[in-house]
Amino acid sequence: MSAALELTGIGVVLRGRPVLTGLDLRVTPGECRALVGLNGAGKTTALRVSLGMLPPGTGRARLLGHDLARAPRALWSRVGHLVETPACYPELTARENLECGARLRGVEMDRWRPVAMRMARDLDLGRWLDTPVRRLSLGTRQKVGLVGALAHGPALAVLDEPTNGLDPLAVVAFRNLLGEATASGGAVLVTSHHFDELARVADRVDVLHRGRVVDSLTPDGRDLERTFFATILAADRATAGRP
Numbered sequence: 001m002s003a004a005l006e007l008t009g010i011g012v013v014l015r016g017r018p019v020l021t022g023l024d025l026r027v028t029p030g031e032c033r034a035l036v037g038l039n040g041a042g043k044t045t046a047l048r049v050s051l052g053m054l055p056p057g058t059g060r061a062r063l064l065g066h067d068l069a070r071a072p073r074a075l076w077s078r079v080g081h082l083v084e085t086p087a088c089y090p091e092l093t094a095r096e097n098l099e100c101g102a103r104l105r106g107v108e109m110d111r112w113r114p115v116a117m118r119m120a121r122d123l124d125l126g127r128w129l130d131t132p133v134r135r136l137s138l139g140t141r142q143k144v145g146l147v148g149a150l151a152h153g154p155a156l157a158v159l160d161e162p163t164n165g166l167d168p169l170a171v172v173a174f175r176n177l178l179g180e181a182t183a184s185g186g187a188v189l190v191t192s193h194h195f196d197e198l199a200r201v202a203d204r205v206d207v208l209h210r211g212r213v214v215d216s217l218t219p220d221g222r223d224l225e226r227t228f229f230a231t232i233l234a235a236d237r238a239t240a241g242r243p
Contacts, residue, residue, distance in 0.1 A: 004029050004064055004156045004187035005050055011058035011211075012045055019045045021211035023059070025189075027156070032178055032188040034198045036228060037208035043191045046208065047083050047158050050189065064155055077105040080154035082162060086145025090134035094125065094144045097133055101148045116151035122173040123147065139165035150177055157181060159190045163197060175201055195225040207231045210239075 003026045010023040019042045027033045037043050048054040049061060052068050061068035066075055088097045098120075102112045120126050125143040128136060133144065142165045149157055163171050178201050181188055192198050198205055199219040206213045207228060214235040217227055 002029075002065060003027060003062065005158075005189060006062045007046070007050065007059065008061075009059035010046070010049055010056045010061065012042070012049065012054065012056050014045070019211055020049070020056070023208070023212050025050075025206060025213060027187045027189050029155070029185045029187050030182050031203050032182050032190060032201055034202035034205040035189065035191045035208055036193075036195070036198065036205055038232065041208045042211045043208055044084060044160055047081075047160050047189070047191065050158055051079070051081055051083065053083070074106075077107065077152070078155040080149035080152065080157040081159070082142075082145040082149045083158065083160040086141050086148070088133040088141060088144060091132060093130050093132055094120075094136065094140075095129040097144060098129075098148055098151070102152060105152055107152045112152055115153070116147055119147045119151050119177060122177065123170050124167075124173075137165070139167060139170070142166060143170060146174060146177070150181060153184065154181075154186060156187045156189070159188065161192055162190060163192065163194060171197065195228065199224045207235075209235050 005027040007023055007025040010020050012020040023046060025046065035043050035046060045054065049056050052071065063071055064075055064078060066072065092100065098116055102109060120129060123143040123146065125140065125147065128140050133141060146162060149159060163174060166174060178188055190202065202219055205217040205219060205224065207215045207217065209232055215231045217224065
């Protein structure tokens with residue numbers, strides 16, 4: 001199966017420090033792939049490379065069959081993202097922000113609007129739709145970002161800590177939205193520090209350490225957090241040449 005996103009040998013140096021060092025990553029349609037690592041492992045940098053926000057120094061990135069460096073503008077209408085913080089105009093309402101994002105993507109509004117409003121209801125965002133974003137809490141702004149990233153049915157969604165600030169009911173609703181996205185053939189790349197959540201939503205969990213993927217785990221009922229730390233320790237011992 002062709003990949004929705006494929007990173008091969010990606011290297012990135014920021015402020016003279018190597019952040020990604022030969023990163024290989026592949027996300028296929030219908031798959032939720034998680035990327036986990038310690039602080040500073042390069043997760044957000046990997047997402048920024050995946051979205052063309054940061055050009056890699058070495059390696060190749062392909063998005064929906066196109067070389068990312070030469071991807072046509074229309075391709076971005078098939079991508080959804082939430083990286084670091086929701087991209088919102090603070091003076092506009094939540095509804096206005098969502099509609100602006102959809103129009104910028106060239107989405108057919110008559111088809112998009114009922115999906116977006118249903119997602120907003122699922123996340124308990126409906127009562128805040130006509131409130132300026134500057135007055136919303138962190139968790140409510142996060143809901144705006146999630147609807148904006150998913151309502152147009154992207155072929156690839158890239159989500160950085162998507163449950164940040166969400167209440168428990170919204171977390172469950174988000175799981176369902178991810179399930180809908182992958183069931184319809186969409187690909188999802190997600191990062192999170194919440195291993196119990198990743199065990200529920202991810203098909204595979206890639207462990208990013210010192211700028212590269214050192215193992216790929218399957219959430220199969222085992223203690224994912226314990227396995228993650230064991231993987232990191234094994235990688236460090238192998239680098240140091242210790243048994």
